[in-house]
Structures are given as C-alpha cells and as structure tokens.
Amino acid sequence: MRGLLWVVGAFAAAVALSLALQGDGYVLVTLPPWRVEVSLVFAIAVLLALFWAAYIGIRLAAHTLALPAHVRAFWQRRRAAAARKAFLTALQSQLEGRYARVEKFAGESWEKGENPALSCLIAARAAQRRHDFKRRDEWLDRAQAGDPEWRNARLSLQAELLIEERRYEDAKRVIRQLHAGGLRHLSSQQLLLRCEQALGNWEEVIRLAQLLAKRNAMTPEALAGVLSGAHVAQLARLVKDPARLAQYWRALSAAQRANVRVASAAARAFIEQGDGTMARRVIENALEAGWDEELVLLYGNCAGADTMARIERCEAWLQAQARDPALLLVLGELCSERELWGKAQSYLEASQAARPSRSAHIALARLFEKIGRVEDANREYRASAAEAPIDHSQKHVSLVRGMFLS
Numbered sequence: 001m002r003g004l005l006w007v008v009g010a011f012a013a014a015v016a017l018s019l020a021l022q023g024d025g026y027v028l029v030t031l032p033p034w035r036v037e038v039s040l041v042f043a044i045a046v047l048l049a050l051f052w053a054a055y056i057g058i059r060l061a062a063h064t065l066a067l068p069a070h071v072r073a074f075w076q077r078r079r080a081a082a083a084r085k086a087f088l089t090a091l092q093s094q095l096e097g098r099y100a101r102v103e104k105f106a107g108e109s110w111e112k113g114e115n116p117a118l119s120c121l122i123a124a125r126a127a128q129r130r131h132d133f134k135r136r137d138e139w140l141d142r143a144q145a146g147d148p149e150w151r152n153a154r155l156s157l158q159a160e161l162l163i164e165e166r167r168y169e170d171a172k173r174v175i176r177q178l179h180a181g182g183l184r185h186l187s188s189q190q191l192l193l194r195c196e197q198a199l200g201n202w203e204e205v206i207r208l209a210q211l212l213a214k215r216n217a218m219t220p221e222a223l224a225g226v227l228s229g230a231h232v233a234q235l236a237r238l239v240k241d242p243a244r245l246a247q248y249w250r251a252l253s254a255a256q257r258a259n260v261r262v263a264s265a266a267a268r269a270f271i272e273q274g275d276g277t278m279a280r281r282v283i284e285n286a287l288e289a290g291w292d293e294e295l296v297l298l299y300g301n302c303a304g305a306d307t308m309a310r311i312e313r314c315e316a317w318l319q320a321q322a323r324d325p326a327l328l329l330v331l332g333e334l335c336s337e338r339e340l341w342g343k344a345q346s347y348l349e350a351s352q353a354a355r356p357s358r359s360a361h362i363a364l365a366r367l368f369e370k371i372g373r374v375e376d377a378n379r380e381y382r383a384s385a386a387e388a389p390i391d392h393s394q395k396h397v398s399l400v401r402g403m404f405l406s
Helices: 002-021 040-096 099-111 116-129 133-145 148-164 168-180 186-199 202-214 220-237 242-251 254-258 260-273 276-289 293-299 307-318 325-337 341-354 358-370 374-387 394-401
Strands: 026-031 034-039
Touching (some): 034 040, 099 116, 116 148, 133 148, 148 168, 148 186, 168 186, 186 202, 202 220, 220 242, 220 254, 254 260, 260 276, 260 293, 307 325, 325 358, 341 358, 358 374
Antiparallel strands (some): 026 034
C-alpha cells in the first residue's frame, strides 16, 4: 500500500512540474557588474545538477574519512573468522585424536580471543593425552586467569586429569574446591568415588556408591560390583582383628553375605584367623543362595570345623550336584581326613572322571601314600605333573617329582 502511494505521489509531482514548466518563466541572476538571465527550466536543471554533485561529493568525503574505520572492521572480521576457524579445527582434531594439532589450534584460538577459557581447557586435555603435564598445568593456569564463569568446568577437568595421572590426593583437593563452591554434580561425585577406590577408603566408597545409586547415577549391576569390591577389601583388611571382622560381617545385609566374592573373602579371613566353624557357616549360607565351585573348594579348608558334619553336608549337596568335580574332590579329601579310605578313593576317582585335575591327582597320591600303596601314589604324582600347565617353570615340575616315593 505504501509503495502504491509513493508511485501516485511521484506521478503527481511530475505532472505538477510539467505544468509549471510550460510557461515562459525565467530566472534573473545579478551580481554587479554581471547580469545573467536564464530560462526557468535551465535554472532548475542547474540547481538539480549542483545538488547531486554536492551530495556525491559529501558522500565521497565521508567515505574517505571513514575508510580507516572500515579497514579496521574488515581486519577484525577476518581475525574473528580465523579465530573461529582455529577453534573449530581444534574441536575437530580433538575428536580425531590428533592432540598435537589440537594444542596448536586451541592455542591460536586462545591468542585471538575466541572462547579463551574453553580453548585453554581443550589444549589442557590435549597436553594430557601427550603426557606433557607441564604444558597441561600451564593451560589450566591460563584458564584460571580467564573467565571466572568457567571455574567449575576448569576444576572438573583438572580433577579428571589428575585422576588419570594417578594423583588421587591432589584430585581430591580439587574436588573439595569444587564442592566448596556449592557444586555437587553427579560427575564430581563419580570422580570422588574413583579417588576413594584408588586410595582404599572403602567406607567412603560404600557411602558414595549408595548415594550415587539413590540419584540413579549407577546401575544396580555397577553398584553391586563396587560394593562387593569394597566389602572384599574391607574383610581382607580386618583379618588380624577378629572382633571387628565378626562385627563387620554381621552388619552386612543378607544379599551382601550371599554374594560369592564377599562370602569367599569372609571365609578366607575366618580361615586365616583359625575360625573354621565361622568360615563353614559363611560358606554354607552362601551356597544355599547359589552354587559356586570356589566356595566349595574353600569348604574343604575349614580347619577346626566338624569334619563329619561337613561330610554329611557335602553328601546332601551331592544329591543336586552329582557330577560336580569340586564337590567330589572336597568329599574325597574330607573322607581321607577321617580315614574313610574306600569312600575317599571313590569320591576322588569320580572327581577325576568328571574333570581331570592336578589337585585330584595329588589328593589320590597322598591317599595311596597313607595306605601304603607306593606304586599307585607314584603314578598319581606323575599324572599330577602331566596335568600342570605347560608354561609352569621347571622348578615347579621338579617339586612335583620330588614328591615321588623311592
């Protein structure tokens, strides 16, 4: 609509001007001693020409005066484009794993002021990948001196890089700085968990793992793995403290006590303390929850526990695990301990039939040795040497041969 009005107005002005110029008007210009008389049409044409010449001259002069500013703006645009290109090249190189190139272009981006804090952090990670820890720290210092809004990102990255360098105490100090600012993101809690695991602070590991699980930051499988690892380490640490070991074991949940790794660690700890009865209870409860050969083999090492009771329990398990070689081996060893020679031999031979093993050969050799069957004992010792892995040292083989009877 506005365009139409402009067109109508232009036509109206043209009509009015043509009507005005149809007369015999003239223009008289006097400047003593000169006098100039020209037609009105010519005067208007001259005025218009002078107006356009003045306009063009003024524009040209203004453009000339503004030329330095235009040149400056042009170079600034080129510099910004180059800085942006360097920054994007650094990001691309980071994804490609070209870390020397990353540091080069991130440094160029930082020098030209393109995302300076982020450029420093990218360069710091690249220097870490090249194991140039001095350069890494220099880039982190530059990031620290830059935009304060990047403080949390810098501290998070610094903690992660220190953990990769296995400087766990230093990483913990950085994470504490991060938490002192009120930030307790899941990522920082996960970094702290890695530090505590590496430092062996198992009580803190358990606390952090449970906290992360409540915030849905760990899967149930991952949580179970972390907790079982922490409990195993704690149980091994308490071997020389019977009271605390028993207390710690009682404090575990039923699910944790049924865990194979945890139960095995507890059983070993009680066996090392000489508490075979407690080890036997631990193993029996765990095996009721789920069958495991490692626990079965430990069951035979519960010295001090009632041997006949263990034989009866194993024979009860045998009804469901009739061909289990580990269970048959343990039964043979327990029967041999009680001098039930016939049953011991049958169980050991059954274990050997189910799965030949060096342990079964040695157990049979010792059994034959006890009952005076020297040739049979020597045969089993030789068979045990043959069952040994081919990469065993000669010293190991000679030890087995030294067990032969003359």
